[in-house]
Each structure stands twice: as structure tokens, then as C-alpha cells.
Amino acid sequence: MADVKLTHVKKIYSNQVEVLKDINLDIKQGEFIVFVGPSGCGKSTLLRMISGLEEITSGTLEIDGQVVNDIPPALRGIAMVFQSYALYPHMSVYDNMAFSLQIAKVSKEEVDLQVRKAADLLQLTDYLDRLPKALSGGQRQRVAIGRAIVRRPKVFLFDEPLSNLDAALRVATRMEIANLKESMPDSTMIYVTHDQVEAMTLADRIVLLSGGNIEQVGAPLDLYEHPANVFVAKFIGSPAMNVVPCKIEKAGEQTSVSLSSSTIVNTPIVTDAGEQSKQAFFGIRPEDLVVVDSEEQGFLSGKVSFVESLGEATLLYVQVPGCDEMVIAKQAGTLAIKRGDSVHLSTLPEKMHLFDNNELSYRR
Amino acid sequence: MITSSKRSPLTYLVHATVLFLVIIWTIPTAGLFISSIRDKDQLSVSGWWTALSTSEQRLVKRAHEPKSQVQEGDLFVIRGNILEGASGEITQFGSSSLKPEAFVAGSVAELKRGRTLQVMENGDYVLTSPTEWKGSRGQRIFYTAEVPPRFTLDNYREVLSTEGLGQSFLNSLTVTIPATVIPILVAAFAAYALAWMRFPGRALFIAAVVGLLVVPLQMSLIPLLKSYNFIGDLFGVGSKTYMGIWLAHTGFGLPLAIYLLRNYISGLPGEIIESARVDGASDFDIFRKIVLPLSFPALASFAIFQFLWVWNDLLIAMVFLGNNEEHLVLTGQLRELLGSRGGNWEILTASAFITIIIPLCVFFSLQRYLVRGLLAGSVK
Numbered sequence: 001m002a003d004v005k006l007t008h009v010k011k012i013y014s015n016q017v018e019v020l021k022d023i024n025l026d027i028k029q030g031e032f033i034v035f036v037g038p039s040g041c042g043k044s045t046l047l048r049m050i051s052g053l054e055e056i057t058s059g060t061l062e063i064d065g066q067v068v069n070d071i072p073p074a075l076r077g078i079a080m081v082f083q084s085y086a087l088y089p090h091m092s093v094y095d096n097m098a099f100s101l102q103i104a105k106v107s108k109e110e111v112d113l114q115v116r117k118a119a120d121l122l123q124l125t126d127y128l129d130r131l132p133k134a135l136s137g138g139q140r141q142r143v144a145i146g147r148a149i150v151r152r153p154k155v156f157l158f159d160e161p162l163s164n165l166d167a168a169l170r171v172a173t174r175m176e177i178a179n180l181k182e183s184m185p186d187s188t189m190i191y192v193t194h195d196q197v198e199a200m201t202l203a204d205r206i207v208l209l210s211g212g213n214i215e216q217v218g219a220p221l222d223l224y225e226h227p228a229n230v231f232v233a234k235f236i237g238s239p240a241m242n243v244v245p246c247k248i249e250k251a252g253e254q255t256s257v258s259l260s261s262s263t264i265v266n267t268p269i270v271t272d273a274g275e276q277s278k279q280a281f282f283g284i285r286p287e288d289l290v291v292v293d294s295e296e297q298g299f300l301s302g303k304v305s306f307v308e309s310l311g312e313a314t315l316l317y318v319q320v321p322g323c324d325e326m327v328i329a330k331q332a333g334t335l336a337i338k339r340g341d342s343v344h345l346s347t348l349p350e351k352m353h354l355f356d357n358n359e360l361s362y363r364r
Numbered sequence: 365m366i367t368s369s370k371r372s373p374l375t376y377l378v379h380a381t382v383l384f385l386v387i388i389w390t391i392p393t394a395g396l397f398i399s400s401i402r403d404k405d406q407l408s409v410s411g412w413w414t415a416l417s418t419s420e421q422r423l424v425k426r427a428h429e430p431k432s433q434v435q436e437g438d439l440f441v442i443r444g445n446i447l448e449g450a451s452g453e454i455t456q457f458g459s460s461s462l463k464p465e466a467f468v469a470g471s472v473a474e475l476k477r478g479r480t481l482q483v484m485e486n487g488d489y490v491l492t493s494p495t496e497w498k499g500s501r502g503q504r505i506f507y508t509a510e511v512p513p514r515f516t517l518d519n520y521r522e523v524l525s526t527e528g529l530g531q532s533f534l535n536s537l538t539v540t541i542p543a544t545v546i547p548i549l550v551a552a553f554a555a556y557a558l559a560w561m562r563f564p565g566r567a568l569f570i571a572a573v574v575g576l577l578v579v580p581l582q583m584s585l586i587p588l589l590k591s592y593n594f595i596g597d598l599f600g601v602g603s604k605t606y607m608g609i610w611l612a613h614t615g616f617g618l619p620l621a622i623y624l625l626r627n628y629i630s631g632l633p634g635e636i637i638e639s640a641r642v643d644g645a646s647d648f649d650i651f652r653k654i655v656l657p658l659s660f661p662a663l664a665s666f667a668i669f670q671f672l673w674v675w676n677d678l679l680i681a682m683v684f685l686g687n688n689e690e691h692l693v694l695t696g697q698l699r700e701l702l703g704s705r706g707g708n709w710e711i712l713t714a715s716a717f718i719t720i721i722i723p724l725c726v727f728f729s730l731q732r733y734l735v736r737g738l739l740a741g742s743v744k
Contacts, residue, residue, distance in 0.1 A: 053638050074644030086635035090657045099653075100643035151643070 002029045002064050002077065002154030002188045004050065009059035011045055011212075019045050021212045023059070027188060032181050035192045036199040037209035038235070044159055046209070047192045051080050051157050064154060074103075079148035080157040083164060085140045087132040087147075093119075094128040097146045118149040121183070122176075138169045145180065158191040162198060178202055196236055200224075208232055230281060230359035239286050239315065241353070242327045246282040251275045255354060255362070257282055259322065265299045267352045269362050280362075283353035286315070289329035289345045291337070298344030300327060307339055318343060393720070400713035403514040407709050418510045420455075422464060425505055427489060430497035439492045446505055447487035457483040457507040464506035483507060519714035527705070528689065529715055532697035536675060537722070538606055539685070539693055543613035543674045544667055550614065551621030552663065556651045558622070559630035560637055570626070576619035585683050588612060592684070604691070609684040616680070617670050628662035629655055664733035671726050694719045 004027040011020040020042045027033050035043040048054035050061060052073035060067050068076050079100075087096050094115055101111045119125045122142040132140055141161060148156055161177070162170045178201070181189055193199055199206050200220040208215045208223065208231075215235075216228040227233035227241075234240040249264060250256040251271040258264050259282060267282075292298045305326065306317035316329040316337060329345055337343060354362045398412040410419045425446045433440045446454070458466035459473060459481055467473045473481045479493040483505065491503055524530040557563075558570055589603065596603040632655065640650045656663075678695040685691045692700070698715055705711045 051642060053641065073642045078642070080639065080642045082635045082639055084633065084635050086633065086639035088636060088640070088654060099640070099645075103644045103649055147639075147643070 002186075003027060003062070004155060004188060004190070005060075005062040006050075007060045007062070009046075009049065009061060010057045011042070011049060011054065012057045019212055020049075023214060025207060025214065025217065027190065029188055030186050032189045032191065032202055032204045033207060034199040034203035034205075035190065035207050035209060036194065036196060036235075037215075039194060041209040042212045043192045043194075043209050047080075047157055047159055047190060050155070050190060051078055052076050053080075074100075077154035078157055079151045079153035079155075080159065081141075081144045081148050081161045083160040085132075085144040085164070087140060087143055089132055092129050092131055093124060093135070093143050093146075096132065096143055097150050100147070100151050114150045114152075115146075118146040121149065121180075122146045137165050138173055141165060141173055142176070145177075149180075154188065156187055156189040158189065160192055160194070162193070162195070174198060174201060196238065200236070206236075208235060210235075226361070226363055227283075227353065228361055230283070230355050233283050233353060233355070233361075237285055237287075239328050239330065241283050241285050242289075242325075243281050243283045243355070244320075244323050244325075244327070246280050248275050248278050248280050257354065259300070259320075263299055265352070266349070267354055268349045269352065269354045271354070271362050275356070275362075279357050281355040281359060283355060284327075284347055284351065286328040286330040288347045288351035289327075289331075290347060291316070291329065291331060291335070292344050292346045295344050298346040300345040301342065302327065302345075304337055304339055304341050304343055307335075307337060309334055316343065318345065396713055396717055396720075399709065400519055400717045401515045401517065402710070403516055404519065404708070404710035406511065406514065407713075415515075416513055418453075418512050420508060421452075421511050422506070422508050424461075424464075425507070426502040427491055427505055429502050430499055433497045439494060440496050441493075442491040442497065442502070444489060445487040446483065446489055446507060447509070450511075452487070452509040452511040454483055454485050454487055455508050455510060457481075457505060459503070459505065461504075461506060465508055481505065519710040520718070523701075523711055523714045523718065527697075527701065527711060527715070528692075529694070529697055529718060531690070532692050532694045533718060535691060536694040539609055539613075539681065540671060540674045540722075542606075542610045543617070544671045546610060547614045547617040547621050547670060548663055548667055551618055551625050551666070552656065552659065553651070554618075554622045555625035555629045556647075556655050558626045559632075560650075560655075561647060573619050573622050573626075577623060579619075581616050581680070585679075588615075589683060604684060604686045606685070606691075609680065612680055612684050613670075613674050613677070617673070621666050621670065624666050625659065625662055629659055632658055661733045664730040668727055668730050672723050675723055 004025075006023050006025040009020060009023040010018070012018050023046060035046060037043050045054060049056050050063075052068070052071065056069050061069055063076055063078070073080075088099065091099065097115045097118060098111045101114060106114075115128075116125070119128055122145060124139070124142055124146055127135060127139060127143075132143065135143065141164075144161070158177070162173055165173060177191075181187075181202075191198075191202060203220050205217060206220055206223055207217050210231055216223055216232045218226075220236075223232055223236050227236065230243055234243065244259055246257040246259050246265075248255060248271065249258050251273050253270055254266055255269050255271045255275075256264050256266050257280060265282065289300075295301055300318070300320050302318040302320035302323075304316050305319045308315040308317075311334070312332070314331045314333070314335045314337075316331065316335075317326045318329060320327050327345070329343075356362060395412045398415050399407055402412065402415055405421065406415075406419050409421060427446075428442050428444045430442070432444075433442045435441070454469045456465040456468055457473070458464040459475055460466075467483075469483055469485045471482070475481055477493070477495070479491070481489065481491055481503070483489045487509075489505060491497075524533075558566060558573075592603040592608050596605075596608075636654060636658075637650055640654050645653065676695060678693075678699065681693045681696060685693065687696050687700075698712075698719060701711060701715055
């Protein structure tokens with residue numbers, strides 16, 4: 001009932017700055033979509049365009065099959081949770097949650113029913129008479145969510161709702177939002193964040209934006225395992241994927257590439273014959289690298305220039321001859337490797353990534 | 365309060381400055397108030413700071429007429445009390461205006477032709493004469509008395525009834541209350557529109573308002589009065605009415621009101637207003653239910669300014685209301701009193717205190733809104 005469809009949506013501000021370039025997106029009812037990307041990528045603008053707070057320069061936005069470009073926010077069937085909560089400071093929690101229904105001239109009994117239902121769901125029943133200033137950050141955020149729930153919208157919009165909370169509360173509220181989604185399987189939710197952990201844990205599908213473009217849309221693990229380009233590969237996952245320039249020695253069913261250190265690596269990635277002897281990028285995630293005993297078993301060797309022991313894992317920063325950037329290897333547990341030691345690194349062939357000269361993945 | 369040794373010396377400077385300001389603000393007001401409730405005779409001879417101590421007054425009174433004399437042996441005696449029931453204590457007395465303090469109370473003064481005068485501390489006097497007292501008027505007695513402090517509300521009773529201050533007080537209220545409420549209402553609407561609604565020419569409007577801030581009102585008195593006369597003629601009413609002065613004060617107050625309120629309202633968090641818009645509130649709803657309650661501190665502070673300005677105004681009231689008795693405002697009445705009763709301090713101080721009592725009430729009832737942080741808890 002509440003699909004959201006964006007077709008060739010653009011946003012150009014009056015000073016000719018193009019914030020969003022040709023966004024095409026099809027969101028199905030009941031999906032939890034997360035817009036993620038670095039700051040300034042246009043993710044919040046896109047959300048505000050869906051909410052109706054920001055005008056759409058060109059293209060069409062459809063909610064529930066109806067073009068809503070010129071329909072005011074209140075009539076689009078959406079509800080929005082703001083980063084700063086945006087509670088009405090002079091109203092009690094109850095009045096904050098009841099505000100939209102009172103504006104819509106809903107009967108008193110119905111308002112009361114809805115507000116108490118939402119308060120019950122969010123464990124706010126004891127706080128209904130309080131003013132927002134008497135609440136903690138997490139409670140304020142729950143009130144903001146409650147205010148969205150009582151409207152029973154077709155689409156929930158979250159604009160970085162957790163970024164004002166401290167780390168512990170963020171995890172708890174994240175789980176609450178996940179539970180909320182669970183309890184309302186029919187509502188579509190669109191969630192903006194710059195935090196990839198939130199994106200990975202909450203999303204059905206992630207929309208990764210950069211510079212006003214959609215880089216990739218897909219399930220969280222899909223983005224992790226099959227990044228469409230170097231940007232996605234580096235953005236998803238922490239620490240970021242190691243990307244090393246290389247040259248394609250032999251294209252075909254199995255592609256052989258030579259890293260700058262002149263070692264040949266055989267990957268199970270299919271490339272066209274025309275790609276032969278072109279420049280490319282070889283990618284490997286830190287957590288996929290394994291320390292091996294001898295040089296024959298590994299494909300990368302180098303000196304450890306830095307060791308970070310995190311307890312649960314150890315990060316090795318390896319200076320590989322011929323590579324400008326250090327290669328990071330993430331090993332489980334603690335290791336007896338010190339700075340200055342030589343290490344040999346290996347990986348499973350299916351964990352390898354190969355990107356062409358335009359930084360697009362060969363795995364398609 | 366817990367005093368911390370780490371407190372900066374600046375804090376003490378601030379406290380000292382506040383104390384100083386409070387003192388220099390309070391003392392004249394207190395003086396005015398004390399003067400206004402003192403007895404008018406005491407007020408004319410000593411300052412208000414002596415109000416609680418007994419005051420020394422030099423007075424003159426005539427003794428009883430000669431026909432009340434009684435013959436005691438070979439002396440003709442007149443007895444009486446010069447204080448006539450009032451409290452006080454005589455210290456000195458005399459029989460001539462040249463030497464009013466010639467004798468100490470209780471002593472016997474030798475007068476001409478064998479006559480004597482004795483005045484006791486409690487005011488009892490005895491006049492004796494070897495010959496019969498003649499004439500119809502009593503002997504003059506000059507005396508110096510220590511009079512205890514006396515406080516009275518007679519001054520207020522007098523100015524409110526006979527001096528016409530009561531009517532002026534009502535006139536001033538009739539002028540001031542609408543002249544404060546109307547501009548605030550208009551300005552709040554305008555400020556919201558100029559802050560949060562997008563329409564062509566908004567920036568020009570704001571610039572025009574800022575420009576109007578510096579227009580001197582004296583410049584517009586004559587044109588305004590002429591247009592009032594013209595409009596009044598059209599409807600067959602006089603130009604000098606309360607409606608006229610309300611509009612004049614509204615017009616002169618609006619630029620500052622719009623400017624102040626717009627600055628405040630545009631500083632409200634945008635997300636609150638966007639949130640209300642998503643919640644389905646129209647601009648009017650947002651204004652009424654969100655912006656107006658949150659702007660109360662700004663509204664209150666402007667209300668204080670406008671109220672004081674209108675209350676203390678003389679010029680506009682003179683021009684647009686005239687100075688006939690039924691429309692005269694307090695400031696006008698006070699000016700009249702200065703002319704006609706300039707020497708009567710008890711009248712002037714009581715009138716002045718009546719004039720400042722309302723502004724004081726307004727200030728103290730609204731000042732807490734000036735310092736209250738209404739926005740606490742809305743956004744982090």
C-alpha cells in the first residue's frame with residue numbers, strides 16, 4: 001500500500017548547486033531502507049524531499065502510486081523523526097504526541113487511545129505528564145518516535161535519530177527501532193544515518209549515496225560482499241578495504257593480476273579478453289587476510305610498521321613494497337607479532353575483489 | 365550559598381555593581397514614597413530621611429482672647445494649651461517675632477507693663493497681667509516644638525479626589541492598555557511571517573521595518589493629525605479620540621516590535637516548526653500553538669518597553685488627545701500640578717508616586733519572563 005518511488009529526482013538550489021543528480025529508487029511497502037553516505041552526500045536532503053519539507057527541482061516522487069511532488073507534508077502520509085527530536089518544549093509528553101491528531105480534529109477518545117497505545121509500546125506511560133526538559137535524551141527520542149507512531153503514517157522517516165545519544169543508549173535505541181519495525185511490518189521506514197553500523201544492522205536494503213549520486217542499492221551483506229565500486233567497498237566495513245593498484249596479466253575465466261610488488265595473484269573473477277594488460281585495482285578486506293608462515297603460501301609480504309591490539313582482534317599495518325598505502329590485516333584474538341616483523345599474508349580466492357580502471361567491480 | 369575560594373574577582377565586581385545599581389535605583393523611589401505619606405507641615409521643613417525622627421518646628425499661635433481672662437487675686441490670668449491636643453514637646457518660646465527662642469520652656473518671661481508669660485513643655489501656658497487684658501485678639505506666642513513623626517494618607521486622598529488625578533489615572537490606563545496590546549498582536553503576526561513564511565519581497569519588508577526604526581515621530585505629528593482630522597470629518601467624529609491615540613502609539617511602536625520579535629522568532633529551532641508542519645499544522649496553527657507560547661519572553665519584554673513608553677508619554681497624548689479635563693492623562697495632569705501647585709510637595713510627591721506605581725507593577729509581574737529559559741528540553 002505504501003510504495004515510495006523516485007524517478008529522475010533532482011535537487012538544484014537557487015545558487016545552481018546540484019545536490020542530488022538523477023535519483024531513481026523504488027522502495028517497496030514494509031521495507032526498512034537506510035540512506036547512508038559521508039556528510040554532504042545529499043542523504044538528508046533526499047529524506048527532506050520525500051517528507052515535503054524540501055521542494056523537488058525535477059523528477060517525480062510517488063508515494064502509494066500517487067505523485068506527491070506538490071502535496072504538503074501533512075497529506076503525504078509520512079511522519080518524521082528529527083535528529084534534534086524537535087519536541088514542543090512547552091507541551092507535556094502527552095500533548096506532544098497528541099498534537100498531530102488534535103490538529104487533524106480527531107475525537108478526544110481516539111486521540112487518547114492512540115497516544116496511550118504508542119506510550120505503552122515505547123514505555124512512556126509513566127512520563128506522559130512531564131515536560132520534555134524533564135526527560136533524558138533517550139526518553140526524548142522515544143517521545144519523538146511516539147509522535148510519529150500516533151499518526152499511523154504509511155512511511156516513517158528518520159533523520160539521524162541516534163546521533164545525539166551516547167554510545168550505550170545508541171545501541172539500546174537501535175534495538176528499539178528494530179523491534180518497532182518488527183511490530184509494524186507493513187510500514188515503510190526510511191532512515192538516514194552516516195553510521196555504517198546502524199545501516200548494516202537495521203536495513204533491509206541500504207542506499208549508499210555519494211556526491212548526490214546513488215552508488216549502490218542492496219542488502220547490507222550484498223554491499224559488503226559484492227561492492228559495486230571502490231567507494232562502496234571502502235565505505236562499508238571497518239577498517240576499510242585494502243585497495244591496491246594492479247595490472248591484469250591474463251584475462252578470462254580466471255584473471256591473473258600482477259601487484260606492484262610483481263607477485264602474480266590468480267583470482268576466480270571473470271574478465272573479458274579485452275581487459276588484458278589494463279590497469280586495475282585489487283581489493284581485499286582486512287578481516288579476510290590471514291597471516292601464514294611462509295612466503296610461498298601467501299601472496300603479500302611486508303614489514304609490520306604498526307600493531308593495534310584491540311583484545312578481540314589485532315590490526316596489523318603492513319608496509320608492502322611497491323604499495324603507497326599500508327595494507328591492513330585484521331586478525332582474531334591477540335598475536336605475538338611486533339613492529340618490524342616480516343609477515344606473509346594470504347586469503348581465500350573468493351574473498352578477492354577486482355575493480356577496473358574506473359573503479360567499477362568486475363564481479364557483476 | 366556555598367562560597368568557593370576559586371571564584372573570580374570579577375564575580376565580586378558584578379555583585380558590587382548590582383548592589384550599587386539597586387541602591388541608586390531604590391533610594392529615590394523610597395524617598396518619593398516616604399515623602400508622599402508624610403504630614404505636609406513636616407514635609408516642608410525637613411527631608412524624607414528624617415521622617416522617623418522628631419522634627420523641630422517653629423510655630424506661632426495666638427493665646428486665648430482677653431474675654432476668657434479670669435481674675436486671680438490682683439492678677440488677670442489667661443490659661444490654655446498652645447498645642448491644642450496635638451502631640452509634641454515645647455523647647456523654647458518667645459513673645460516677639462524678633463526673638464522667637466528667647467526663653468526656655470518652663471521659665472517665666474517678663475513682658476511689658478508687668479505682664480508675664482510662662483509656657484510649659486507640654487504646651488500649657490499662663491499669661492498674667494496686673495491690669496485687665498484688652499482688645500479682641502489674643503497675645504501672640506512664638507514657640508519651638510519637637511513634633512513626633514506623623515504619617516498620613518491624606519495627601520493621596522486629596523490628589524485622587526480634588527486634584528483630578530483619579531480621572532487622569534483612568535485616562536492613562538485607557539490609553540496605555542490598548543496601545544500596548546494592539547502593537548504586540550500585530551507585530552507577533554508580522555514577525556512570524558517575516559521569519560518563517562516564504563513570500564516574494566520578504567527581505568525588502570524587513571529592510572523597510574529596520575528603516576522605519578529611525579524615523580523620528582515628531583516629523584509625523586502634523587501629517588498624522590491632518591489625516592486624522594480628514595478621516596474624522598468623513599465619519600463625523602472628532603479627531604482627538606482614544607482610537608486616534610491608540611493608532612498613533614501602535615504605529616510608532618510597531619517597527620521596534622516587529623524588529624525585536626522577528627529576531628527572536630527566527631531564532632526558534634527550525635526543526636520544531638518543520639515538525640509541526642509535518643504534523644499537519646497550518647501556519648496559523650504553528651503561530652498560535654508553537655510560536656506564540658515559545659515567544660512569551662520576547663512578548664513580555666516588548667510589552668514592558670511599550671507600556672512604559674506609552675505610560676510616560678506626554679507629547680503624543682497632548683497632540684492626539686488634547687488637554688481637556690476629561691481626556692487628560694497622568695503625565696499631563698502632573699505637568700499642570702507642577703504649574704499650579706508647585707510649592708505643595710505633598711501633592712507632587714503623592715501624584716508622582718501614583719504615576720509610577722503602575723509601571724512598577726507591570727515590571728515586577730513580567731520580569732520573570734525576561735529571564736526564563738522557555739526552550740529548555742526541546743532540542744539538544
